[in-house]
Amino acid sequence: MGGPRFEPVRTVRAYERIVEQIEQAVESGKLRPGERLPSERELMGQFSVSRSTVREALRVLQARGLLRSRPGDPNGAEVLPFSPATLHKSMTTLARVDELSLGELVQFRMVLDGSANLLAARLHTPEELAEMDAAVEAMRAAVQVGYDTFSAADVAFHDAVARASRNKLIQVCNDVVRSIVLNLIADKIADSDDREALMLESIRHHEEVLEAVRAGDGPRAARLARRKMYDYYVGYVPEEEREALRGLLE
């Protein structure tokens, strides 16, 4: 009590200081996407460290998706625009380590897709509506082509809805979680022998949702979207997790 309050000192590694500086420059806009960093050999001069230290810092920034470097490039590393890749990566890791069950992932999709539809019903532009129409049309056309094509059209539909929600966070998370879910059950769907029935059913559902969005009936669109997602995935979710999913239906 009393006396000066000392902060715990943590030894900061040289490469971390470099990471901080460059990261800060990117986040503050002093370094814009597309711009180039000096070469490693020049950076070692600017930071007064050895090349290995510079390289370790660059590796970290690269792992965070802020930079990209290419051997032989006469310019230095390139500053990248933000991409959800690292978001995707860490969520995938979370799912892989089996901290996340399929049930939780599907539930999260129900939440996100429901909200996206709710918002899209209010905020959609005619162009976005046209995109959704086109996607459903593509789904119809894809039934005879194959499941992969169908799935791509399906994804396009959900993407259009997410974009129409005007919320980038919803878009990104939706995208990330969707691809993880699809990955998890890809083999099961491939084995299914009534895929055509599945596709036809899915199309009907999408049409219903789209009608509600078009009518501007957000709550109805959200409800339908959640129900459709539930119906589509419930078969792959273990029995004991299904009750939780039903908590999102009314």
Add this chain to the structure above:
Amino acid sequence: MGGPRFEPVRTVRAYERIVEQIEQAVESGKLRPGERLPSERELMGQFSVSRSTVREALRVLQARGLLRSRPGDPNGAEVLPFSPATLHKSMTTLARVDELSLGELVQFRMVLDGSANLLAARLHTPEELAEMDAAVEAMRAAVQVGYDTFSAADVAFHDAVARASRNKLIQVCNDVVRSIVLNLIADKIADSDDREALMLESIRHHEEVLEAVRAGDGPRAARLARRKMYDYYVGYVPEEEREALRGLLE
């Protein structure tokens, strides 16, 4: 057309192969949290590369939050349990680069917190309910102490609700987005001169939500939670973004 279809070859760097191998070992469970990697000098033998290459690989894995290393530690790097830290980091970056507006963040919180309450109303245990009670009690006690203490109790409440939702993804995302939002508006709240009124109002709102959760009325809890979040933050959101937030109220 015709002829063999060749795959584009991408030159894969040595350190990336190391990252893949170690990452795979972690994700497959061959390397469990708490376990140690061999020392860098030994790894360079196992992978037949130089130490710099090993170190670059370790730096990447460290940046992804899979490892931690400490100088002087006679054991090698430690395998870490998954933590949302990197998820947090990438979301923060997304927000920093100003790709995300405060409105979008608040909207996302409304979605997540609403869903968390909806699920919590169904799934809560008596212990979780007690935690929520305790958190509200702590909020009441904190009014006279200071805003920081109050805010901590507030966070505890939302955490308890998120945990009761039984969905780790909701928990993690909620946590991440909340801390970003609080960071963004921390200075504005600090300047506010009617913080006491704000706190009292907030407590009343929390009590209402808690009652709905206790009663098992999910939809009502969700509606109240979204409304409360809206009321609390709408003042900090630019006028033109508010309409989108109202899309989540009914």
Add this chain to the structure above:
DNA sequence: CTAGTGCACTGGTCTGACCAGTAGGCTGCA
């Protein structure tokens, strides 16, 4: 004027060295 060749530079990798820490064994004292 253009096609082709070199050169100067890039990032990726390697070698070998030093430093400041840490832990655990060892020594010597009580």
Add this chain to the structure above:
DNA sequence: TGCAGCCTACTGGTCAGACCAGTGCACTAG
């Protein structure tokens, strides 16, 4: 015998200097 304290053999962090395979550009030869 028990323990305090030193010593050593490690660790990761950093440095210096080197080589290689690529790349783009300027220059040159036709």
